[in-house]
Amino acid sequence: MKIHENYHSGKHKIFITVVLILSIWHLKAFSSTYVYNPLNSTLNPVQPPIIFLNPNNPSATVNLGEAYTSANITIIGNLALNVYDGDTNGYIYLEGPAPYINLNSGGYYSVSWNIHIASFEDPMGNGIMIIDLRFYNGYTDEFYLASITYYGNYVKASLGLLYGPDPASEGQSPPHMINPNQKHEFKIKMERSIDGCILTLKWFVDQVNIYSYQYSITQATQVIICESYFGWLNQDKPELKFEAYLDDVHVEGIYGVSEDFEDGVDDIFVIGESTGYTGKRISYYTYPQKFLVALNNYGVYNVSLEFKSINGIMPLGFNVSIWINFNEQYTKSAKVVNGLITEAQTSKILSQQNSILNLYVNITATYPANWNVTLKILFKYEVEDYITVKYPLKVEAGYG
Numbered sequence: 001m002k003i004h005e006n007y008h009s010g011k012h013k014i015f016i017t018v019v020l021i022l023s024i025w026h027l028k029a030f031s032s033t034y035v036y037n038p039l040n041s042t043l044n045p046v047q048p049p050i051i052f053l054n055p056n057n058p059s060a061t062v063n064l065g066e067a068y069t070s071a072n073i074t075i076i077g078n079l080a081l082n083v084y085d086g087d088t089n090g091y092i093y094l095e096g097p098a099p100y101i102n103l104n105s106g107g108y109y110s111v112s113w114n115i116h117i118a119s120f121e122d123p124m125g126n127g128i129m130i131i132d133l134r135f136y137n138g139y140t141d142e143f144y145l146a147s148i149t150y151y152g153n154y155v156k157a158s159l160g161l162l163y164g165p166d167p168a169s170e171g172q173s174p175p176h177m178i179n180p181n182q183k184h185e186f187k188i189k190m191e192r193s194i195d196g197c198i199l200t201l202k203w204f205v206d207q208v209n210i211y212s213y214q215y216s217i218t219q220a221t222q223v224i225i226c227e228s229y230f231g232w233l234n235q236d237k238p239e240l241k242f243e244a245y246l247d248d249v250h251v252e253g254i255y256g257v258s259e260d261f262e263d264g265v266d267d268i269f270v271i272g273e274s275t276g277y278t279g280k281r282i283s284y285y286t287y288p289q290k291f292l293v294a295l296n297n298y299g300v301y302n303v304s305l306e307f308k309s310i311n312g313i314m315p316l317g318f319n320v321s322i323w324i325n326f327n328e329q330y331t332k333s334a335k336v337v338n339g340l341i342t343e344a345q346t347s348k349i350l351s352q353q354n355s356i357l358n359l360y361v362n363i364t365a366t367y368p369a370n371w372n373v374t375l376k377i378l379f380k381y382e383v384e385d386y387i388t389v390k391y392p393l394k395v396e397a398g399y400g
Ligand SMILES: [Ca+2]
Pocket: 085, 086, 087, 088, 089, 090, 091, 237, 238, 239, 240, 241
């Protein structure tokens, strides 16, 4: 410890301390032959205490450096539908797939889309209906609404009579927890038995069936699938504000359509009603992506990310967030807003021995635009109290 005190100031002296500390690690992991090369030192052979792994995310190409202490990442572009309500007096809802057809015996119909709600202000706590299916059941001679309502960190599936309308008059699921930091797939499926006498409704979140409901009908009953909305009944909740991104719409069964917005045109949603500062537009949006995994083999460290630089041809509204996730914990994001680094550092997160950290990025840009941006990022961890080890990361993204 005396040696550390003597050498704890000055770049060269810190470098020597790194050698000493790594020599201890070296003894602990003698069989290893990794080259430890955080920036430009060549200390060999020592296994670095933290190494990067490829998360095998299909939306990112990851090239790891030789010692797994550096990485170049290319984020694969994506277009999505941005629905925004930035107005405490205004509201918006969209009408989506609208088949208006009969569901005959043995048939099914399902509607699904992916959503990430990037910001959400809901002072009344009423939630927002993010997907629904309106249908007519000839047996009761009523119109119904099967829906999923989003409340931030949970959703609820519900079924109600359209009369009123009360989205949950027929029943609803208990709250189903979701991670608001990620996109999720929401799906509603209706099936009619072979004999035509049972109508089954199922609600799914990320392919998990969170609620079901059955009606007994007769073979002769007419069942009409009407349409699906995003945000229906928002007209009752003008105080709500949100920024939502929709993608990968799939309708299957007796009627089929799909839309991934990659042609830059929304062929599926029309604005039902809107007032105030609200609207829909195609946007470049990667969704929160796990672009790298950091495996901590050795100790307990404070870990963070830092934006070093941003270069290239920048589009309008170019925003980037990066953050670290460990189990249920998330750092505060480092941010680029309109092409400028506004928050250079994430907060720090304590990484335990033998733990895996997930590094996330989310990129937004105005569409249409041709652009190409390179972000230089440092992955940092503090060894003892006086040394910060930095691993360089390069993240590239572009469109057109
Ligand atoms: Ca509003």
